[in-house]
Amino acid sequence: MSTYKWFIAGFGVAALGMAALLHADVGRGNGHPARTDCGVCHLAGPNVDQDQASKLVSSQELLCARCHARAIEVSHPSGFAPKRSLPAEYPLDWKGDLTCSTCHLPHGREPGLLRGKKHGKDFCLTCHDQAFFRSMKDAGTSMVISGHLDVSRGRSTIDIDVHSLHCLGCHAGSHSDGGSVSIGSSGVLRHASGAAPHPIGRSYRDASKRGGFQPENQLAQKKILLSDGRISCISCHEAYKKEHGKLVVSNERSALCLACHAK
Secondary structure, three states: OOOOHHHHHHHHHHHHHHHHOOOOOOOOOOOOOOOOOOHHOOOHHHHHHOOOOOOOOHHHHHHOOOOHHHOOOEEEEOOOOOOOOOOOOOOOOOOOEEOHHHHEEEOOOOOHHHHOOOOHHHHHHHOOHHHHHOOOOOOOOHOOOOEOOOOOOOOOOOOOOHHHHHHHHHOOOOOOOOOOOEOOOOOOOEEEEOOEEEEEOEHHHHHHOOOOOOOOHHHHOOOOOOOOOOOOOOHHOOOOOOOOOOEOOOHHHHHHHHHOOOO
């Protein structure tokens, strides 16, 4: 049995996927180190106080990305004005936007810096209702594990990117409610739905050297993400959406395919 098939046949994929999350930047920390230069983030600089602490030199997403760049690539949406009202313990910023600080305490000391004592689905249900998750194919299982899929410190023992490895933890096998997939020894992902098979875990740059691919620096304009430079499940699918797994670009007239493949 190939290395790929051995892992996907058992619980190896799920275990490695969770290990990737446990070793991520988000969720490990014991708080941010004390800074004497408050002006790194706060408009008021050294004179910052509680009343104007929320006014920052840039958007919070950009500030947090200085250290947690991978955390905001695949995560709960942030930096927008929510249509619903949130509980008082989860504050919006001065513009009325949901930001990283809505869920996290930037100067806290708890693991993950989460506000309050709730975790997992209980944390999600503080803002979302059960109907929100019931409408999803997997009843929200894929989303309540973590608000971020930051796997920058994850490691895979098989030749596949860590983002895809986490996805396969749920989607490999008949137990998946969100559409099962399988992967062969060549790294080609096959969908039970009948969608066209596609390789994952392969270097986009190396593939481009053979010709027939769009320039790598143009992919971000189409919301196509690479996982450490490799083609991944997250290159074509969005995880943190009500329609979990939605294509990042409609494939009408092969638009998604042509975002990477040259005509």
